[in-house]
Amino acid sequence: MKRIVAREEFCIGCRLCEVHCLVQHSKSKKIIKAFRKERETVVPGVKVEQAGHVSFALQCRHCDDALCIEACMTGAMHRDEATGVVLSDPDKCVGCWMCIMVCPVGAVNRGTGRRVASKCDLCMGEKMPVCVANCPNEAIVLEETDDE
Amino acid sequence: MAKKWLLEPDFRIERDPERCVQCQVCVRQCANDVHQYDASEEVVTSDSSTCVGCHRCASLCPTGAVSIRRAPLDFRPHGNWTAEVLRNVYKQAESGGVLLSGMGNDRPLTVYWDHMLLNASQVTNPSIDPLREPMEVLTYLGRRPERVEFGPGGVKDLKTQLDPTIRLQTPLMFSAMSYGSISYNAALSLARAAKESGTFANSGEGGLHKDFRPYKDNMIVQVASGRFGVDVDYLNNCAAVEIKIGQGAKPGIGGHLPGEKVDAAISATRMIPKGTDAISPAPHHDIYSIEDLRQLIFAIKEATRYTKPVCVKIAAVHNIAAIASGAVRAGADIVAIDGYKGGTGAAPTMIRDNVGIPIEFALAAVDTRLREEGIRHQASIVAGGGFRCSADVVKAIALGADAVYIGTGALVAMGCHLCQKCYTGKCNWGIATQDPFLTKRLNPNIATKRLVNLLRGWTHEIMEMMGGMGVNAIESLRGNREHLRGVGLSDRELAILGIKSAGE
Numbered sequence: 001m002k003r004i005v006a007r008e009e010f011c012i013g014c015r016l017c018e019v020h021c022l023v024q025h026s027k028s029k030k031i032i033k034a035f036r037k038e039r040e041t042v043v044p045g046v047k048v049e050q051a052g053h054v055s056f057a058l059q060c061r062h063c064d065d066a067l068c069i070e071a072c073m074t075g076a077m078h079r080d081e082a083t084g085v086v087l088s089d090p091d092k093c094v095g096c097w098m099c100i101m102v103c104p105v106g107a108v109n110r111g112t113g114r115r116v117a118s119k120c121d122l123c124m125g126e127k128m129p130v131c132v133a134n135c136p137n138e139a140i141v142l143e144e145t146d147d148e
Numbered sequence: 149m150a151k152k153w154l155l156e157p158d159f160r161i162e163r164d165p166e167r168c169v170q171c172q173v174c175v176r177q178c179a180n181d182v183h184q185y186d187a188s189e190e191v192v193t194s195d196s197s198t199c200v201g202c203h204r205c206a207s208l209c210p211t212g213a214v215s216i217r218r219a220p221l222d223f224r225p226h227g228n229w230t231a232e233v234l235r236n237v238y239k240q241a242e243s244g245g246v247l248l249s250g251m252g253n254d255r256p257l258t259v260y261w262d263h264m265l266l267n268a269s270q271v272t273n274p275s276i277d278p279l280r281e282p283m284e285v286l287t288y289l290g291r292r293p294e295r296v297e298f299g300p301g302g303v304k305d306l307k308t309q310l311d312p313t314i315r316l317q318t319p320l321m322f323s324a325m326s327y328g329s330i331s332y333n334a335a336l337s338l339a340r341a342a343k344e345s346g347t348f349a350n351s352g353e354g355g356l357h358k359d360f361r362p363y364k365d366n367m368i369v370q371v372a373s374g375r376f377g378v379d380v381d382y383l384n385n386c387a388a389v390e391i392k393i394g395q396g397a398k399p400g401i402g403g404h405l406p407g408e409k410v411d412a413a414i415s416a417t418r419m420i421p422k423g424t425d426a427i428s429p430a431p432h433h434d435i436y437s438i439e440d441l442r443q444l445i446f447a448i449k450e451a452t453r454y455t456k457p458v459c460v461k462i463a464a465v466h467n468i469a470a471i472a473s474g475a476v477r478a479g480a481d482i483v484a485i486d487g488y489k490g491g492t493g494a495a496p497t498m499i500r501d502n503v504g505i506p507i508e509f510a511l512a513a514v515d516t517r518l519r520e521e522g523i524r525h526q527a528s529i530v531a532g533g534g535f536r537c538s539a540d541v542v543k544a545i546a547l548g549a550d551a552v553y554i555g556t557g558a559l560v561a562m563g564c565h566l567c568q569k570c571y572t573g574k575c576n577w578g579i580a581t582q583d584p585f586l587t588k589r590l591n592p593n594i595a596t597k598r599l600v601n602l603l604r605g606w607t608h609e610i611m612e613m614m615g616g617m618g619v620n621a622i623e624s625l626r627g628n629r630e631h632l633r634g635v636g637l638s639d640r641e642l643a644i645l646g647i648k649s650a651g652e
Contacts, residue, residue, distance in 0.1 A: 009588060012589045014173045014176050016173055019169075019210050032169055035170070036169070053588065137589060
C-alpha cells in the first residue's frame with residue numbers, strides 16, 4: 001500500500017503539516033475558523049518530532065501487523081479492507097487508550113474533545129494526504145511501500 | 149557601547165490579526181528572530197528591527213497574514229543625502245567598520261540591455277517557427293583553429309588538430325559560486341541541473357566536494373588567488389578550468405570566507421584547517437603580468453595534458469579590451485567577463501556599488517577589439533553579471549558573447565529573494581548559509597527541477613526570438629550587431645556598443 005515516508009534530511013520543522021492536518025480534520029475545513037473555534041476539538045494526526053536541527057513528521061505507519069488493532073477491545077481500531085489504512089471508529093472507541101500504550105511509534109493521540117483516539121487516516125477520500133500536499137520542502141512523500 | 153537608536157528598521161512587519169492563527173510557522177522559519185510566540189498571551193508578535201525582507205515568513209504563512217513593507221519612516225527628501233546614505237553613515241558611526249553587502253550592485257543605474265532592441269523579420273526575409281523547424285542553440289566554447297585542412301578523404305578526413313572545447317546544449321551556464329559561500333544543497337542543485345540540461349556549473353574557488361565528482365563532465369573548476377582545493381585531481385575532474393582574476397561585484401578585491409563557515413566538509417574540500425578563515429588575496433601573487441598569466445595557463449594545460457580548455461575570468465573594468473586581448477594572447481581558450489552588476493556573497497558596499505563598468509560596454513569593446521586584432525577565433529567570450537532574462541542573453545550574443553553566465557538568476561530560481569544578507573550566514577532560504585537548521589530548507593530535488601525549468605524556459609524564449617529574426621542557428625546571431633538597435637543612447641554609447649540607433 002501507499003504510505004507516507006518522512007525524509008528527515010529535508011524536514012525544516014515548520015509544522016505546516018500539523019496545521020493543514022488540523023484544518024483537514026476540523027468540521028469547517030477553513031483554516032481561520034478551525035484555529036479560532038475548533039482547536040479544542042481536533043488533534044492533528046501528524047506530529048513533528050524535533051531535536052536540534054534534526055526533525056521529521058511522524059504519523060501512523062498503518063502497520064501490516066498493527067498492534068493497536070489487536071489491543072483494541074471494542075473493535076474501534078480496524079483496518080479498511082479496501083485500502084489497508086488503519087482507522088479508528090469514534091462511535092466504538094471508549095477511550096481506554098490501549099492503542100496509545102501499544103503503538104510502537106507513538107502515532108495515536110488522545111482526542112481533545114470527546115474521549116476517543118485520534119490518528120492519521122491518510123486523508124481518506126483526498127487524492128493526496130494534506131500534509132504531503134502542503135509540505136513546502138517535500139519532506140514527507142506518499143510512496144508505494146512493500147512492507148514497514 | 150554606542151546605542152543603536154539611530155538605526156531605524158529597514159522593514160515593517162504587518163500582521164493581520166484577522167488572519168493570524170498563531171500557528172507559529174513564521175516563528176520557526178525566521179533565522180533573524182523577528183517573530184516570537186508569547187505563550188502566556190498565546191499570541192505571535194513581531195519585532196521588525198532585525199527583518200531583512202527575505203519573505204520567508206510571508207511565503208510560508210498558511211493564511212497570508214504576514215506582509216512586509218518598507219519602513220514607513222521617511223527622512224526629509226534630499227537629493228544628495230538620501231535615506232540610504234544617512235543609514236550608511238549611522239551604521240559606520242556606530243561600528244567603525246567597512247559596510248558590507250551581498251548580491252550585486254543595487255543602485256538604479258542604467259541597464260543598457262533595456263536600451264537595445266532586437267530585430268524581427270518582415271516580408272523580405274522569412275521568420276522561422278522554432279516549434280516546427282529546427283533551431284540550433286548548440287554552443288561550443290574554446291579555441292578555434294586558424295584554418296581547417298582536409299586530407300584526400302574530404303570532410304571526414306580532417307588533418308587539422310582541433311583544440312579541446314566544451315559543448316553546451318544551450319548558451320547558458322551557471323556562474324561560479326563556491327561551496328562555502330553557498331550551501332552543499334545549493335551547489336549540488338547547480339551541478340545536477342547543469343548535467344540534466346547539458347550545460348556547465350562552476351565550482352567557484354572553494355574546491356570540488358568529493359560528492360560532486362559524478363558531475364565532473366558538467367563542471368568548470370576554478371583556480372583563484374587562494375588556490376583552495378586545487379591539486380592535479382581537481383584539475384582533471386572537470387570539463388574546463390577557469391582562472392579567476394576578478395569578479396564583477398568586487399573587482400580588485402579578494403575573498404574572505406569566515407572561519408565559522410569552515411566546517412569539516414568545507415575544510416576538506418578547500419584543503420584548509422577546520423575553523424580557519426579562507427582568505428583569497430586580492431591578486432594572484434604569482435601573476436603580475438600577462439606573461440605570468442601565460443605561465444599559469446600553460447601550467448594548467450600541462451597538468452591536464454592539453455585536454456581541457458582554460459578560461460580566464462576577469463571583471464569588467466577600464467581598458468577591459470586590452471586586458472582581454474592580453475588574456476587571449478596569454479593562451480586563454482575562453483575569456484569570461486563579469487560586469488559590475490554581478491553578484492557576490494559578500495563585498496564592501498562601496499566597491500560593489502562603485503567599481504567596474506557595465507557588461508554591455510565591456511562585451512562590445514572586447515568583441516570589437518579581438519576582431520580588429522584578428523584573434524577573436526582564438527577564444528570564446530562568456531559574459532556575466534546581472535543577466536535577468538532570455539532577452540538580455542540574446543542581446544549579449546548579438547553583441548558578441550558566445551555564452552552567458554547566470555548566477556543571481558539561478559539563485560532566485562532556487563528561492564533567493566535578494567535580501568542581500570548573504571554575508572550574515574543566516575540565509576532563510578538555505579542557500580548562502582552553512583547552518584544545519586537552514587541548509588535543510590533547500591531540497592536539492594526541488595531546486596534542481598526549478599533550475600532546469602529556468603534554463604528550459606529561457607532556451608525556448610531564445611529560440612523564439614531567433615526565429616523572429618529569421619536566424620536558425622545561434623552561430624548566425626553571434627556578434628551580429630545588425631540585429632540590435634539602440635534607443636535613448638548617445639552617439640558615443642552607440643559607437644562603443646557598435647550598434648545603430650533605432651530607425652537607422
